[in-house]
Amino acid sequence: xxxxVFAAFAFLCATGIFAGTVQISVDLRLDxxxxxxxxxxxxxxxxxxxxxxxxxVGYPSSQDAFFVEVFNAxxxxxxxxxxxxxxxxxxxxxxxxxxxxxxxxxxxYPLRTIGKYLAKPVLVHGGVRYEGQLRAFSVVPGMKxxxxxxxxxxxxxxxxxxxxxxxxxxxxxxxFLAARDDGPVPRKWATTDLGSLMRFRKPTISVLxxxxxxxxxxxxxxxxxxxxxxxxxxxxxxxxxxxxxxxATAGSERVKELYKESGGVKPVLRPWWKFW
Numbered sequence: 647x648x649x650x651v652f653a654a655f656a657f658l659c660a661t662g663i664f665a666g667t668v669q670i671s672v673d674l675r676l677d678x679x680x681x682x683x684x685x686x687x688x689x690x691x692x693x694x695x696x697x698x699x700x701x702x703v704g705y706p707s708s709q710d711a712f713f714v715e716v717f718n719a720x721x722x723x724x725x726x727x728x729x730x731x732x733x734x735x736x737x738x739x740x741x742x743x744x745x746x747x748x749x750x751x752x753x754x755y756p757l758r759t760i761g762k763y764l765a766k767p768v769l770v771h772g773g774v775r776y777e778g779q780l781r782a783f784s785v786v787p788g789m790k791x792x793x794x795x796x797x798x799x800x801x802x803x804x805x806x807x808x809x810x811x812x813x814x815x816x817x818x819x820x821x822f823l824a825a826r827d828d829g830p831v832p833r834k835w836a837t838t839d840l841g842s843l844m845r846f847r848k849p850t851i852s853v854l855x856x857x858x859x860x861x862x863x864x865x866x867x868x869x870x871x872x873x874x875x876x877x878x879x880x881x882x883x884x885x886x887x888x889x890x891x892x893x894a895t896a897g898s899e900r901v902k903e904l905y906k907e908s909g910g911v912k913p914v915l916r917p918w919w920k921f922w
Contacts, residue, residue, distance in 0.1 A: 684837030704736025804829035
């Protein structure tokens with residue numbers, strides 16, 4: 647029994663777990679538990695240095711390193727990284743200093759496959775690994791609500807397919823926009839969370855000839871959300887998102903706003919009988 651305990655203690659020391667909890671702590675927190683396929687998996691990294699040394703990552707002279715390991719939860723197989731881009735911006739921490747960083751796991755790992763995953767932050771300092779706790783998250787397909795198709799006049803054989811998907815997030819149903827290109831060079835675009843969804847009225851998606859993609863959905867009991875994307879052959883980005891009271895008059899309401907912003911048009915003075 648004593649030998650078994652000693653062996654376990656030696657293993658923990660060798661892996662740096664005890665060192666990490668005593669001298670340097672590293673933690674990773676995810677924004678959500680579930681992510682619709684294509685969403686950017688955002689996480690916040692928290693590093694605290696209670697060692698007497700300086701910890702620096704990303705500088706030419708620094709020997710320390712920080713990265714996040716991601717595993718398939720079912721097989722516990724570690725995923726292969728895409729490229730060697732740094733997970734966080736470079737930093738330097740003196741003794742008794744700490745800092746938080748933003749990172750996007752989907753920028754470093756192929757996380758579009760539906761399934762469950764585990765993420766673990768790792769800081770290497772002085773040849774010792776300081777590891778944080780494993781954080782679990784899932785990539786889900788979402789439930790299809792509506793779809794649309796965009797064709798490009800000057801690019802033959804390329805079409806962009808849009809899908810509106812719903813999924814529950816923090817006890818509230820959300821609406822998402824996903825897009826992919828079919829053609830000589832297939833491409834999948836980042837999925838966008840459009841906010842909470844109430845099913846009083848089915849969401850709509852419209853593709854205009856000028857490249858705008860308009861999504862209107864019921865955000866809460868009193869408001870609709872109008873999201874406008876710019877969809878070009880080499881780009882897809884959210885231009886603006888605004889609340890409207892009536893989706894049927896969303897366009898006319900915007901015209902009124904532009905009218906007010908321009909100062910309006912002065913009325914023409916003419917006798918009352920010429921109105922008839």
